[in-house]
Amino acid sequence: MKKILDIFGKRSNWAIPYALFMAVFVALPLLLILFYAFTGNEGEFSFANFTKFVTQPEAVNTFIYSIGIALITTILCILLGYPAAYILSNRNLNRSEVTVVLFILPMWINILIRTLATVALFDFMRWPLGVGALIFGMVYNFLPFMIYPIYNTMQKMDHSLIEAAEDLGATPFRVFWKVILPLSMPGVMSGVMMVFMPTISTFAIAELLTMNNVKLFGTTIQENINNGMWNYGAALSLIMLVIIGITSLFSDEEGGDSDSLI
Amino acid sequence: MANKNTIIKIEHLSKSFGDKKVLDDINLEVRRGEFVTLLGPSGCGKTTLLRTIAGFAQADEGVISMEGHDISAVPPHKRPLNTVFQRYALFPHLNVYDNIAFGLKLKKVPSEEIDSRVRKALKMVSMTDYEDRDVNSLSGGQQQRVAIARAIVNRPKVLLLDEPLAALDLKMRKDMQMELKQMHSTLGITFIYVTHDQEEALTLSDTVVVMSEGKIQQIGTPIDIYNEPVNSFVADFIGESNILNGKMIRDCEVEFAGHVFECVDKGFGEQSPVDVVIRPEDIYVITNTENAKFTGVVKSCIFKGVHYEMFVETDKGFELMIQDYNAFEVGSTVGMLIKPSDIHVMQKERTCNSFEGVMTDSTHVQMLGGEFECQETGLQAGDKVTVRVAFDKVELLDYKEDGTLMGEVHFILYKGNHYHLTVLTDDGDNIYVDTNDIWDNCDLVGINIAPKHLRITKRV
Known part of the structure; x- marks a missing residue:
């Protein structure tokens, strides 16, 4: 009995369940991906999967296409989300919490349900499904993830900084350009993270909104794995992981500084 | 009338937040080169007055003019004055140099001039060689110096300071006070300084403006204010x-x-x-x-x-x-x-409470948002009356539910052998009470007045 108590008594032991969880559900899958990516069908070590990716124009094209779609989605989300966040956080333009919740509300609904609803909407309006619908659906799905972090940083911004800028002679436009915009960049950065990353790897939205006509990188991975091509699928996953890892490092450098300042 | 020496003139300035009057008919003249302090307890309206001068707040009524021109409608970025904010408000994304150069860059001052002026301002606040430092790596006192440099580098006609030393420790505050006074005489800029610290006000100022409840209580030199307070509030607040x-x-x-x-x-x-x-x-x-x-x-x-x-x-x-x-x-x-x-x-500001009321019948009077019983008056319902109650005849009760009215103890003055309290009722009226009991500021109390102590006269 005392032994059991001792186990609970030590602070560091409390981490054991989480460490186990991490090992089984995060570390192990990553290692498996790594293992499969660098092995051939017989389990031998090889770079064949990567050579296949580089030499197959189809996969590379899908990859570039996916990044393009993700970029367009992210940029549209910034263009729509930034002004929305600005208006929501501005005391002169919006005082109601309800409007904020209305903008955030879609986050509470499952992404598949929203996508199915989008399909139904396009159907009802007799608009064709395709790339346009895909971008519409992605922007609609991910917009709240852009608005929320930007809104948050703007909310937390010290209002006296804006007054200080005005006091020093800045017109409202310059106040925005020289103070609000640079100080809200950390919010934009985390917004980009939350939109860009999932849009690269998405496949369900693409399937539903383009009737399988547009293939994204996520779709390619899913197809390969579904067809038993584990090694190639793992290699593609690894490539995507590395790309996402690089973008997040990049944005960490950008946002890191200013994040700690606020 | 228009004195050439007057740089800022404030006439009949009033402002309310909801029902609360935060500025009540403020009249103030500030001379060129003067060090004026707005002094008062928190919530007296001093910061609001400063913000109105800076242009961050709009007055409901009244005029602020600067060198003879009405600036009430001029937006803050066009006013030739600069502010040192209470919590510094330095831009966290800029280093010390860029913070100070912010205003000059906006005015498109040539970069060599910016350079020399920033260096001069830094020297003035004894922060030479700090140009490239990140503002967040600075201590509170250093941040305050940068904030002051950022304001004076623009050579404003008037410098507004909103409790600039409030966040510093005592020793640092004393040093900064001396430096500010030195700076004031070197620069020759008009300073308008907000503080709740009476000692600071007396030390620094040419003129002290004592405020309470949105009103100016007294304007005078520190010596006048200390030696010749005009009312018990000023006497109590200063020293x-x-x-x-x-x-x-x-x-x-x-x-x-x-x-x-x-x-x-x-x-x-x-x-x-x-x-x-x-x-x-x-x-x-x-x-x-x-x-x-x-x-x-x-x-x-x-x-x-x-x-x-x-x-x-x-x-x-x-x-x-x-x-x-x-x-x-x-x-x-x-x-x-x-x-x-x-x-x-x-x-004496008052010798007895005086309220306006309306009779509801010959033995009841409606006033201060409550109905009080009184002795037979022979007056009719609807008659408008003035009710007088001596200070010591107002009864305060521990439980606010027990009284005819509820109130909050607002200001306590010890008069040697009793306390003189100002009690603010829910309706915003002041009742003055003399009592031997000890109450604390912000205590919620019930208020009762015995019928025989209501002295009622009909108003005509």
């Missing part, structure tokens, strides 16, 4: 003081604490009630009771560094605070003297 009820017997003769004293004040009329202020350092204590004006027993004696602070109960039961370089034994009987010129007599 330590004994404030007692008194009666002017005739010119140069005043009665308080049960004795008649010779004084130097005139023109109050004979037998008129007054407030008397005596600073604790102006009461002389002697062991020889025979030569004393009056005597008392030392109740406590505490060493305060330079002097001792004593509470003495006089022969007539009044408690006085006295500061003296000598200590007197607790329990000993001492004699006291006061010089005529050290007795400061003030007109």
Whole structure:
């Protein structure tokens, strides 16, 4: 009995369940991906999967296409989300919490349900499904993830900084350009993270909104794995992981500084 | 009328937040090169007044003019004045140099000039070589210096300072006070300074503006404000003081604490009630009771560094605070003297509560948002009346539900042998109460007035 108590008594032991969880559900899958990516069908070590990716124009094209779609989605989300966040956080333009919740509300609904609803909407309006619908659906799905972090940083911004800028002679436009915009960049950065990353790897939205006509990188991975091509699928996953890892490092450098300042 | 020396003139400025009047008919003239301090307790409207001058807040009524031009409608970025904010408000994404150069860059000043002016400003605040530092790596005092440099580098006509030293520790604050005063005389810029620290105000200013409840109580030099407070609020707020009820017997003769004293004040009329202020350092204590004006027993004696602070109960039961370089034994009987010129007599702001009300029937009156029973008046329902109640006839109750009205203790003044309280009712009226009970600021109380103490007269 005392032994059991001792186990609970030590602070560091409390981490054991989480460490186990991490090992089984995060570390192990990553290692498996790594293992499969660098092995051939017989389990031998090889770079064949990567050579296949580089030499197959189809996969590379899908990859570039996916990044393009993700970029367009992210940029549209910034263009729509930034002004929305600005208006929501501005005391002169919006005082109601309800409007904020209305903008955030879609986050509470499952992404598949929203996508199915989008399909139904396009159907009802007799608009064709395709790339346009895909971008519409992605922007609609991910917009709240852009608005929320930007809104948050703007909310937390010290209002006296804006007054200080005005006091020093800045017109409202310059106040925005020289103070609000640079100080809200950390919010934009985390917004980009939350939109860009999932849009690269998405496949369900693409399937539903383009009737399988547009293939994204996520779709390619899913197809390969579904067809038993584990090694190639793992290699593609690894490539995507590395790309996402690089973008997040990049944005960490950008946002890191200013994040700690606020 | 338009004095050339006046740089800022404020006329009949009023502003309300909802029902609360935060600025109430403010009139103020600031001379060129003057160091003016707006002094008052928190919530007195001093910061709002400063923000209105800076342009961050809009007044409901009144005019602010600068060098003869009405600037009420001018947006903040076009006003030729700069502000040092309470919590510095330095831009976290810019280093020290860029923070200070912010205003100059906006004005498109050539970069060589910006360079030399920024360096000069940094030198002025003793922060040379800090140009490239990240503002968040600076200490509070250093940030404050950068904030001051950022404002003065623009060479404003008026510098507004909103409690700039409030966040610094005592030692640093004292040093900065001296530096600010030095800076003021070097730069020749008009300073308008907001603080709640009366000592700071007295140390720094040419002119002190004492504010309370959105109104200016007194404008004067630090010496005037200290020696000649116009009312008990100012006397109580500035420095330590004994404030007692008194009666002017005739010119140069005043009665308080049960004795008649010779004084130097005139023109109050004979037998008129007054407030008397005596600073604790102006009461002389002697062991020889025979030569004393009056005597008392030392109740406590505490060493305060330079002097001792004593509470003495006089022969007539009044408690006085006295500061003296000598200590007197607790329990000993001492004699006291006061010089005529050290007795400061003030007109009483009021001698009794006066409310406006309406009769609901001949024995009930509606006033202050409640219905009070009174003695038979012979008046009819609907008659408009004035109700007078003596200060000591208002009853305060511990449980706010027990009273006819509810109120909050707002301001407490010790008058030597009783407390004079200002109680704010839910409807925003002030009731003044004399009591021997001890209440704390912000206590919620029930208010009752016995029927026989309501003195009702019909208004015509």
